[in-house]
Amino acid sequence: MDHRLVPPVATEGPALAELRLEVRAFLAEQVAAGVFVPHVDTWLTRWDRDFTRELGRRGWLGMVIPTEYGGQGRSYVERFVVTEELLVVGAPVAAHWVAERQIGPSLLRYGTEEQKQAFLPGISRGEVVFGIGMSEPDSGSDLASVRTRAERVEGGWRLTGTKVWTSGAHEADAFFALARSAPLDPAHRHDGLSQFIVDLRAPGVTIRPIISMGGDHHFNEVHLDGVFIPDDRVLGELGDGWSQVTSELGFERSGPERVLSTFQLLAAAAQAMGDARLPTDPGLGRHVARVAALHQMSFAVSTALEAHENADTAAAVVKLLGTTEEGDIADYVDTLTASGWALDDDLSQLLHAAILQRPGFTLRGGTNEVLRGVVARGLGMR
Amino acid sequence: MDHRLVPPVATEGPALAELRLEVRAFLAEQVAAGVFVPHVDTWLTRWDRDFTRELGRRGWLGMVIPTEYGGQGRSYVERFVVTEELLVVGAPVAAHWVAERQIGPSLLRYGTEEQKQAFLPGISRGEVVFGIGMSEPDSGSDLASVRTRAERVEGGWRLTGTKVWTSGAHEADAFFALARSAPLDPAHRHDGLSQFIVDLRAPGVTIRPIISMGGDHHFNEVHLDGVFIPDDRVLGELGDGWSQVTSELGFERSGPERVLSTFQLLAAAAQAMGDARLPTDPGLGRHVARVAALHQMSFAVSTALEAHENADTAAAVVKLLGTTEEGDIADYVDTLTASGWALDDDLSQLLHAAILQRPGFTLRGGTNEVLRGVVARGLGMR
Amino acid sequence: MTDQSRRPDHPDHLDHPGHLAAPTTADPDLVDLLTGLFADHRASRPTPTAVVDLDRALWGRLEELGLTRLTGSEASGGSGAGWVEAAALLGLAAGAAAPVPLAEHDLLGGWLLEAAGLPNDGGLRAVCRPDPSGVALNVTWARDASSIVALWEDRDEWRVADVPVGRVGLEERRNLAGEPSDTVEFDLADLEAGVVVDHAIGEQFHLRGALARCAQVVGAMERIVEITLTHANDRVQFGRPIARFQAVQHLVADIAAETALARAATDAAVARAAASDWQDGGMLFAVAVAKSCVGHSASVVVRGAHQVLGAIGTTLEHELHTLTKPILARRTEFGSLHEWDETLTALATSAGHDRLWNLMTTGRATSRRRPAE
Amino acid sequence: MTDQSRRPDHPDHLDHPGHLAAPTTADPDLVDLLTGLFADHRASRPTPTAVVDLDRALWGRLEELGLTRLTGSEASGGSGAGWVEAAALLGLAAGAAAPVPLAEHDLLGGWLLEAAGLPNDGGLRAVCRPDPSGVALNVTWARDASSIVALWEDRDEWRVADVPVGRVGLEERRNLAGEPSDTVEFDLADLEAGVVVDHAIGEQFHLRGALARCAQVVGAMERIVEITLTHANDRVQFGRPIARFQAVQHLVADIAAETALARAATDAAVARAAASDWQDGGMLFAVAVAKSCVGHSASVVVRGAHQVLGAIGTTLEHELHTLTKPILARRTEFGSLHEWDETLTALATSAGHDRLWNLMTTGRATSRRRPAE
Secondary structure, three states, X not given: OOOOOOOOOOOEOHHHHHHHHHXXXXXXXXXXXXXXXXXXXXHHHOOOHHHHHHHHHOOOOOOOOOHHHOOOOOOHHHHHHHHHHHHHOOOOOHHHHHHHHHHHHHHHHHOOHHHHHHHHHHHHHOOOOEEEEOOEOOEOOOHHHOOOEEEEXXXXXXXXXXXXXXXXXXXXXXXXXXXEOOOOOHHHOOOOEEEEEEEOOOOOEEEEEEEEOOOOEEEEEEEEEEEEEEHHHEEOOOOEHHXXXXXXXXXXXXXXXXXXXXXXXXHHHXXXXXXXXXXXXXXXXXXXXXXXXHHHHHHHHHHHHHOOOOOHHHHHHHHHHHXXXXXXXXXXXXXXXXXXXXXXXXXXXXXXXXXXXXXXHOOOOOOHHHHHHHHXXXXXXX | OOOOOXXXXXXXXXXXXXXXXXXXXXXXXXXXXXXXXXXXXXXXXXXXXXXXXXXXXXXXXXXXXXXXXXXXXXOHHHHHXXXXXXXXXXXXXXXXXXXXXXXXHHHHHHOOHHHHHHHHHHXXXXXXXXEEEOOEOOEOOXXXXXXXXXXXXXXXXXXXXXXXXXXXXXXXXXXXXXXXXXXXXXXXXXXXXXXXEEXXXXXXXXXEEEEEOOOOEEEEEEEEEEEEEEHHHEEOOOOEHHHHHHHOHHHXXXXXXXXXXXXXXXXXXXXXXXXXXXXXXXXXXXXXXXXXXXXXXXXXXXXXXXXXXXXXXXXXXXXXXXXXXHHHHHHHHHHHOOOOOOOOHHHHXXXXXXXXXXXXXXXXXXXXXXXXXXXXXXXXXX | OOHHHHOOOOOOOOOOOOOEXXXXXXXXXXXXXXXXXHHHHHHHOOOOOOOOOOOHHHHHHHHHOOOOOOOOOHHHOOOOOOHXXXXXXXXXXXXXXXXXXXXXHHHHHHHHHHHHOOOOOOOOEEEEOOOOOOEEEEEEOHHHOOEEEEEEEEOOEEEEEEEEHHHOEXXXXXXXXXXXXXXXXXXXXXXHOOEEEOHHHHHHHHHHHHHHHHHHHHHHHHHHHHHHHHHHHHOEEOOEEHHHOHHHHHHHHHHHHHHHHHHHHHHHHHHHHHHHOOOOOOHHHHHHHHHHHHHHHHHHHHHHHHHHHHHHHHEOOOOHHHHHHHHHHHHOOOOOHHHHHHXXXXXXXXXXXXXXXXXXXXXXXXXXXXXXX | OOHHHHOOOOOOOOOOOOOEOOOOOOOHHHHHHHHHHHHHHHHHOOOOOOOOOOOHHHHHHHHHOOOOOOOOOHXXXXXXXXXXXXXXXXXXXXXXXXXOOHHHHHHHHHHHHHHHOOOOOOOOEEEEXXXXXXXXXXXXOHHHOOEEEEEEEEOOEEEEEEEEHHHOEEEOOEOOOOOEEEEEXXXXXXXXXXXXXXXXXXXXXXXXXXXHHHHHXXXXXXXXXXXXXXXXXXXXXXXXXXXXXXHHHHHHHHHHHHHHHHHHHHXXXXXXXXXXXXXXXXXXXXXXXXXXXXXXXXHHHHHHHHHHHHHHHHEOOOOHHHHHHHHHHHHOOOOOHHHHHHHHHHHHHHHHHHHXXXXXXXXXXXXXXXXXX
16 A cells, blocks of 8 residues: 555545536537537647637636636645546637646746746637747757746846657747756756746747648647846746746646547447448447546546645656557557448548557656656656 | 668578478378367467477488488488478477477587487487576576586586476476586686586486476476586586677577467457457457568578578577567457457467466566577677 | 445545546445454454355454445345445455455345345345256355255246255365355245245346455455565565565566556446446446456456565465465356456447447446537 | 468578478578678667658669569569568668558569469559448558558458559658658559459468568567667766666566567568468467557567667657557557457357467368377
């Protein structure tokens, strides 16, 4: 029992069950009205600012942001339930995803009062759209090696460098950039990093698309050429960037989007198997079981976050197992599929999208190799 | 094509096919006559000196030993075919396995003329039974850390130390022991090791059983307490022990026993599925395919050995995939099995034996982790 | 009377009461008691053997503590606890490889007797479902029981009979783990004299048995995580502890992660069973999820642990096989992994595209409340 | 006339002639020619795009070299080579992601025309099996063909028709790899006018198509091994090449090992096909083994390669997806992986315990010669 990595499972009470059904009914109406077409991996690939604003109007954004900052002042477990319902139906949620998951909690924890007032109400209404700028061309899993530098100037800083894999930067208003505000000390590689809130429309910002293997544009390269950041847009403590970005990993890694990116494909496969368009196979049940168990685990982690418990290791477990599973679903359905004999456009579109998105599942937000290391460390092995 | 790890597949000619059928017919008669009951992992667990001698009489031992040493002077590919037929039928072959696979080839390569004359004829008749003494309690995968020491004495050496996992030592006549004949030089850990031919009935040899998790006695701890080894029982060059033991890995690792240890279980499962005693499931086909492909790969390696090509990396690939597969067969059949509703004694005895033996498959002769390292090195990664 | 009503209150660690239903973990005092008890057992037991016999001394101690009939009603001499506590007991006992028939005696046998209104004298019970000819296979601990509780389907009726072991034919056999797993042959008259029970008892028996096995397997897995970690940190190869090798770290991380998944699936089913006294319509799904996850995780855990432990872990004297063999033995009981996956496939295909998620969250393929249209 | 008779002699590297049958590797001069040709193509082609169109310049070059009709009989304007050479060509072309319909034009279309005794003007052929209503789905390269060779089952008879593309209805679609994969609708009169061929042609078509896909997938996998190795040795993270991390070494080792297994299974089937001109009774088993192994290995290779390459490998400009997408597209053609595993299951269960090994060594469930009894 000493080595239990994940908090005990919890059971949803009636209030959460009601919330689920409320969100579910709304989404069913939206699908029926053709507002969106259910898809896979929509938290990266489906961008709809109108839909995002509608969620804000319904009180389903900024749920864990206190009401004094325009949020809903509700709980992490409520947010969890809303998030799951949005994901499983394949709704277009990319526009608010980063702000809702990471930016809001980070601002609440590290932001100044002025920063909170400036950004949180807009985030909660779904009007202010954020990105994240951590990775760089030469720093993949090795984040401490970022080269973007922040130089002290009158009244603020000038940022110079290149960020990559910034999803939605071409549509977003601002992003958080991790930069080196003091020279690299090889003995203390994690020191001297700071976070800055960067207006993506500021002079010196150039955004270039990174086209994905399927031909889509979700990611960007963001070039910062001496972009001026006023002092009041430094996030948290100068030089504390490393601990700030890593402290939020529990939030970034344990969410249901690390399990449910391909849920629409799994549901379509269940339908197709029931209709004899796919062969009946016990592998479907195996995947259903794993997703159901991961739903329990992910919910358990959200109760720990709610209770302000450290959940970094638990989050790594959820992400490791969850992203593997959501990718395995794509591969599994593919092994059942024969081309050339029947056209099943819905299923094959979901399948192809899932196959094209899959490689990213076990890379983004910490590779599986990095996560196994995190789990090993959590077990006392390193 | 630069990175092809395994030699091209080869196709058996009519002579080999004839040999197969000849061996197969003999074995079918033996089973019918009740001489042995087909089982799993018989090259470790089924010891029958009479059967071994019968194989010798038929010319199916010492096949690659030249006729001047009492062998058959035949080819590695012929030996391969005979070996496969013995394994798939689950024949009791443990008594001659080590001598046939490793000792014979090592003696041919490194032994003196006197040593060859002394041992090879008996090995070829199935009368001289050998073991191998490499591992020690503190040296698992790290063979260079062996502590058994050889001290120079008048006319020979005295060996002191403990060897473990010596299969069949309690039944065998002699074994090869790897020992440190010069003090350890931490900068050159592989130097100063030598191989000795040890009479297991010599004074100072104590053999204690290591009982396996199923309650069986196959392995032993062999204590050497100043055992005298005359100079003429040093194998090969003094101090060359490391290169001698590693140079034979192609022979030790590529053999069909790294694929076929559970073939009798796979065959029984195919029968049970056909008889509706197990549910029909495409997983069976997947395993049949992998075993068939591994049979091709393993045969391809035997043609390379025949042509005196280095096959260490290829052998590591065969062992890595083959031992994983033969173990996966046990796990697969287990997932199809329900206890409590029907007794199927043949199948469940094979299954239980396979489950109990399985952990050893991916450990003995180089763990999967070590083998992946060998493959990576073969690819130029280390 | 639901299990829930019997459970002590736990502090709710959430700021928002009402979001979470009944707690899902056993009373910490009980867990401490059990942990200490089984640590003692582990410390004092003899070297492992290939055959495993009932530990009557341990059974006696458990009996004194009221643990052998933990879930029996207090009226019938039980301790009146629920499945959450029972699962903790089963898991910790399995983690200590304790050779005692807790699941058979209490959760299955005792429950059947109570459901049938039959008296329970506290004597050790084995339990089984004989076939129409009165034969039951793989009856664990049968030879050690004073009587055997049989659940028997007879011309569309289910009957429960409590048959003294002296009245049955018994062929001694052992399962993969070396435990008694006997063939029992009943006199049909004894079965025909059984009490008729509700049809639901038949299905529930299978679910209860399956979930009890899950709780045992997960408990054994959790002990394996400890053993594997200890070994990796202690064993030196190539000049350093093998825990420093990335390949070993990854093996252990996978073992621990799969164990956590199996634990989550099992605890979720146990919580649902406890909250509804097995009346929840989603029990079949919940138990199937647990049995499937636990079964597939078992493949990873057993294999990975043996790989980390190396040859030493395959010896009779080592603790590891006292955990891995029972894991695999239990995996095949109360339905094969393949059957449970087929059950889940059938549930999922009948739910179809639109109700699959509802199945996952409620265990039922149809929603209780249809969205307004 | 068997393929074997056309193949140049190779030195037999064994000391014991007669132990091995026909060589299984293509003529080294041909392999060198092809390797250079496709290395040129790889070096000179434009940046990858999401849609992939026929490379007419490359096709022209292949035509000049006699490679587009490599296996056609010399009488009909082909090069008279066999499946061993064709598999080498397919593999190296696939390793260069060359957008040319070699399998469709030569191994399937050209073969069908020859089998039916129909003339072949050398114009680019696509090939398909329309359903009874005359519709064929996922016809690769159909839009680029001058005519489409249809194999059509009409009231228990198989017919082959060579229909000019102008006479068919064509809906342009693309497969996962972005290649043309069109829906083709024939005028039934054109199909009914086809030449009746032997029933065996129908089954052989499916086997030939499946094995051609295997040869392509394995060729792409071999290139992936190279790319993965290069990246692992070049990419620096945490201060050293990622090839130094044990986890990366193990990923690459698994990719390379699975590729080797897929290669062995494919080459064994190709060798059997070449040696018997597809008349060997074990062809179904040999192709099924190849399709199963290649398909399952594809899961490991595609996933592992993307994992090693990281995010950069998911970009449109990177070579990796020009290999992984076609691998997955081809895996679903000529029968799903699931179907082929079912075929193997059926063969294995009908062989049963005593003949399973004979099935594995000969591809036939019954032995040619029964042992003396």
